[in-house]
């Protein structure tokens with residue numbers, strides 16, 4: 001719901017945006033630590049425990065973020081943006097949402113196809129409700145990995161655009177998504 005009197009995104013949208021950024025960075029970044037631990041080690045098990053727990057946290061955050069996006073009052077698009085730029089931003093944001101939803105869902109499916117349970121920080125564990133299919137799991141792993149890479153690349157382009165608006169064009173685009181500064 002557009003509210004032309006609002007200058008920034010409401011607190012709920014800003015908080016959920018940055019919590020989602022944190023979850024994506026941790027889920028993706030933790031995989032790079034794998035190389036430091038030998039195959040079958042406890043360290044590796046912790047890496048996948050963290051990857052899957054944070055991935056599930058991302059699902060929970062999106063279950064809050066999407067209804068919040070639909071219901072919360074939000075500012076009209078920044079006056080600094082021309083119509084074609086607004087359309088490009090809307091397309092990029094739509095793609096980011098699609099990748100944010102699809103990547104963890106494929107991850108859950110992948111774990112289940114391997115017969116693995118998924119755990120949320122060991123607080124609760126969901127056993128696989130489907131049969132094991134390792135061949136299919138390998139294909140889904142490729143898709144999951146490619147989607148995750150696409151998400152991170154698109155998010156980096158998106159972040160770079162926000163930084164150009166802030167530091168080069170010196171408009172309000174980034175400030176609208178940041179916590180208020182006093």
Ligand code: HEM
Nearest residue numbers: 024027028031052055056103104107108110111118145148
């Ligand atoms: C609940 C959510 C998720 C689950 C259950 C999940 C599960 C998995 C599993 C089982 C693997 C295969 C690990 C292996 O090779 O043994 C994997 C790999 C991977 N996941 Fe996820 N994932 C989730 C969310 C995410 C998210 C949010 C991202 C990134 C934003 C991501 C990025 C990746 C990448 C890049 C790989 C490939 C790692 C490699 O083998 O090099 N995953 N995931």
Ligand code: HEM
Nearest residue numbers: 020021024069089093096097155159162163173174176177
């Ligand atoms: C994993 C990383 C990120 C993801 C997945 C992501 C995702 C999104 C999405 C989906 C939106 C649209 C919000 C909506 O209208 O509902 C958005 C808006 C925004 N994001 Fe990000 N973002 C990420 C990182 C960043 C970073 C690092 C920055 C800043 C450097 C940033 C700055 C912004 C700004 C300024 C907006 C508002 C754009 C506007 O008003 O048109 N984002 N982000």
